[in-house]
Amino acid sequence: MNWLRLISLASLLLLLVPVAVLLYYGLGPLRSPAGYSNAVLRSIELSLASSACAAIVDVVLFTPLAYYLARGRDRITETLVDIPVSIPHPIVGVALVILDSPRTPTGEFLTSIGINFYNTILGLVFALVIISAPIYVKAMQPYFESKDTSPEDFATGMGASRLRTMLSVVVPNSVPGIESASFIAMSRALSEFGSISIIAYYVLQYPFYGVSPASVTIYALFSGAVPGGLDAAVTASAVMILVSLPIALAGHVFRRRQ
């Protein structure tokens, strides 16, 4: 009898309880058409689009940071990266509201150059970047650390700067790692609720005018803020799980492929 395996599987089962419950009741006994109404599908679209944007921003802006951390011994920066993970996410939403508020100098400045976060796609993506980028960096850093540095040393010897080495030697040879980490970051962004329920409860912009992110929609159905009730919330959750599971799995499939 492999007790370790048994205990591991039992604890995993505990983790999967919410997913199993939602899939069973949402698609079975409690299924409600309000859970896959046009409004719900639109909000899932918004979540997918904004999370994909956030993942792309993560790749472009945070790959250098992950590489820098992997090659340097900069413990202070490494600790700073963890901060957004360790504060309650609604606070991130509040911070963005204040940053952008007409009552603050920063808000006045941002408005004067046409930047607006509150109930905009930009604000939604910004919040998703802040909460998903640390996950991206934490996935990429060990990937870079595990890579042999001989190609980089060779390029440096021939006269390439650190940035040039990263762009033309490291990144082209790290595509599987970047794919995996960006899917992990995207699935983290899809699951976000706290910060976006504050900065972008709904979006007031084309092409998602009046649409809420999926997690917010589910909460609104549950709380009765929009008609639907518990059954609709459970069904919408099941649909959301069906959509986001392949993205989470893609992250792991790419990781295995390396």
Added chain:
Amino acid sequence: MIDAEVTKKLGQFSLSATLSDGGFICLSGNNGSGKSSLMRAVAGFFPLDEGHVRINAKDVTATPREARGVVMVTPGSLIPHLGVDAHLTWGSRLKKQKIPSERLSAVRAELGINFEGRVSELSLGMRERVSLATALLSNPKVILVDEAFSNLHERRAFIASYRKLTHDAGIDVVFSTQDQSDGSLAEHVYTIAEGKTQRVS
């Protein structure tokens, strides 16, 4: 011309070595004798505790690695995603220089690079040829060959060709080996043991 006098404590190991010569130099020593550490010191991988490194009479002790003109070639010195031609010209493209096609084909012929393809898919010996040719064509002042003459077919003939090509280009070469008889391939021979060098010829 390399003029290095380096002292460095690396964990339990202390390197205290002198190397002062130009041309094609053999550095022979056993495993753990400090061959790689000495080369890494010359290439600028770590700051020295004491001493200096001069390349062609210019002091580079405090110069960052990418500005020394010193390329170190190890068995892993490859940019895996590139094709053979793109790999060979990588260093010169970095400096926005173009290698004349006659020069490229001459080096290819001399070093037996008569194959194409992604370098990550080549055999070990083919990779070594490509790495060494890439280092040569990037036109540095010094090439440090750390155990990268190991998987070659007709090894001694290859080393002789490499010596001629680097001599013609005015590049100094230090190559490490565990085989003392390799000394006959070089202009100068150093042995190293427990981090200390000795000039043999």
